[in-house]
Amino acid sequence: MKDHLTVKEFISAFDSGYSLVKQLQDDINALNVYPVPDGDTGINMSLTLESVVNEIRKMEETDFSEVGHALIKASLSGARGNSGVILSQILKGFGRVLQSTDGRRLSLSNFILAIVEGKKTAYHAVIKPVEGTILTVIRKISERIEAKTYYSFEEALHDVVEVGWQTVLETPEMLDVLKKADVVDAGGYGLYVFFEGFRAAVAGETPKPHQVTQRVSETFISESGYGEYKFCTEAYFKSDDMDFEYAKNFLSSQGDSIVLGQEGGLWHFHVHTNEPFLVLQEMGKFGELIQVKIDNMAAQVEGRFQVEEKPFAVVAVAPSPKWAELFRSIKVDFVVLGGQTMNPSVGQILDGVKHVHSNKVYILPNNPNIILSAEQVRELTDKEVVVIPTKNPAQAAVGLSLYFGVEDPLDVFFKQILDHTNFIELTRATKDSYVDGLDVKAGDWLVLWDDQLKAACSRWDCVLEALQELTKNSDYTIASIFKGVDAKEQETRTMKEFFASLGMEVEEYDMDQPFYPYWVLVEKS
Missing domain, CATH: 3.30.1180.10 (Hypothetical Protein Tm841; Chain: A;domain 3)
Incomplete structure (x- = not known):
């Protein structure tokens, strides 16, 4: 029985939790109805955890204070989507306790304190906390382990996953939309899965997660739609001048599902809004936007059940919502919003490649500064990726609008257009x-x-x-x-x-x- 974890054991357990979430991400996606039924909760949680794992895997010879610092930074910079950003705040709170842990041994008491701090940090970051979600799961876990006395990690983690699973089962009674859809909360289930993977590694066992057979029906998706706001907008940025209350109030005036996290001069916000570029412009006044992600939730909801494999798919970068709408009207399969001063990351373009239902993907970067990022995606996927070096969206729009009944591959046709x-x-x-x-x-x-x-x-x-x-x-x-x-x-x-x-x-x-x-x-x- 363990009364402490070494750095190596902690990293191995974290990696096991991430691997189990990745393994079950499709099951998590299938539950996703809140706050928007866009079917990407599992992917977003997996990508958020992946960013942390990629950072801490190489830190087995360091101490916990350095691991904590890396965990905070990687979770802030790598957070994706509503559940992913909330998860990043749980991890940030966890990392704060690790930062104050001397040496290379994590005590059971500090592990419990880390979970409690993760809960506090997440509730502070979510501007309007909603119960029946991932927040409830971390809160119930925190309350149980803070109230009891434990003598080993195995004992504590047994309660973590037991309480986590029971809370997941109760989420439909707390959130009406889950009850109507006849599913449990996707983010809460994803958090439970992570902790089960973590627990199994500490215990030296194979993970045995409770699996859900529920799926959101196509009828429910079509009837519920995407809600009042169309764009999921988030950014990771540096600012020493941003005021938390000002940012909270501004984001609240622009939409809902707001999560606002900060660590020193590093910030990450998430909001559902109809004015993504206005939000980015205002927040960008106070510092440097490092990573920007804008998703059209309406298109994601509409495409959730369109799974037919295509001969090829197109991923394009668009500098405004209107450009995004134009691209979708001419059969672009996935649009990454970004452009001048808001270049999308390699990871964001890779997300698009992963989302589309084809093993051959054309990328239209539509900006000279994005071509290199698009080229790097080729090395990160097993899909066949072809980058067409469009330097502006106008070239892409004209080329795609003319590509009907053409025998040449898209990249060959585009060369003629560009010439x-x-x-x-x-x-x-x-x-x-x-x-x-x-x-x-x-x-x-x-x-x-x-x-x-x-x-x-x-x-x-x-x-x-x-x-x-x-x-x-x-x-x-x-x-x-x-x-x-x-x-x-x-x-x-x-x-x-x-x-x-x-x-x-x-x-x-x-x-x-x-x-x-x-x-x-x-x-x-």
Whole structure:
């Protein structure tokens, strides 16, 4: 019987808990109805735990204080989705106790204290705690082990999993949506599974989790929908200036399912909202956004039961919700929201590859700064991944919209598209600078042609003159104008008139991308 754990034993037990969650992630996904029935709770909890395991596996020769520090940082940076972010807060509380543990032995009393601290941290981070969820499971476990006296880890962990399982069974009586769907809570079950894996490793046994046969019905999903808010939005960021109360109140004004975690200058927030970019813009004022994740929950709910294997699938990066909607309308299977200043991580793109129902996946990064991340995904999956080096969403949209009844593979077809188009970016300079031989003043219009700065203009008529110079003597037939959030009616009208005067067919799209009032794709015949 063990009255302490070594660092090696703790890491092995944590790894066992993660492995069991990963093994049963589809069962956990199948229970997912709250807060949104998007079917990804198991995946999100597995990915959150994976980020921690990848960090602490290499720390067997260190002491618990270093393991605690790594656990906190990895859980904050790797948290995914509502249940994953709440789980990260439980782990953060756990890590705080480990940080204060001297040496390489974790006592039973400190282990119990760590679970209690995990419960406190999670309840503090969730702005409006709801019972019948993962929160209830950790609370009931905490209350039991804090109230009893234990003499071994085996004894304490027996109670942890017993109370965890009994609480999971009780969740439908606490949360009406679970009762209506005839399932137990997915996040709570995932936490129980983790602790069973942990317990078995400590006891030297094979895990024997209670398995659930319940599944959310397609009828229930179609009737319940995704709720009031469409986008699951979260970010991991650095800030020494953010105030917890301000952040809590701001996020509360923008949506629900809010989880807000902090450790020193590191923060992670999660919110369901209809204005993801407004949320990111406001939170980004106070520091540096490191990782951003935005999921369209409506699309996830609608696609939950669409499991037919496809010959190929497409994952695309979109800089705004409107771009995401456009991509979905032209058969993109998974959209990763992100772009300029909010580049998605390798992990986020990999999530998309994992979600789609095909063993061949095309990735459209749609930004020069995202191409490398997309390339790295190829090394992290057994699926065949082909990166089409699109540098902007306009190229992707035009190419995908024309890809019907074409025999060539998508990447071959796109090469032809890219060879017959040029891309114009119109944006404003934010500071004085000297670039590519041009003297740029803050507020100037910048005219970029295929990523190269060609003109800096203080007046709009100068912009039109630059466009005249760039497009002269070329057989362009179509100009597609994609308007950003800062586009102005008069500027749009005069630009449309300009392209029409050159004999081009002009198409206009209101896309709300940030930072760039105008993107224009000109196509040759």
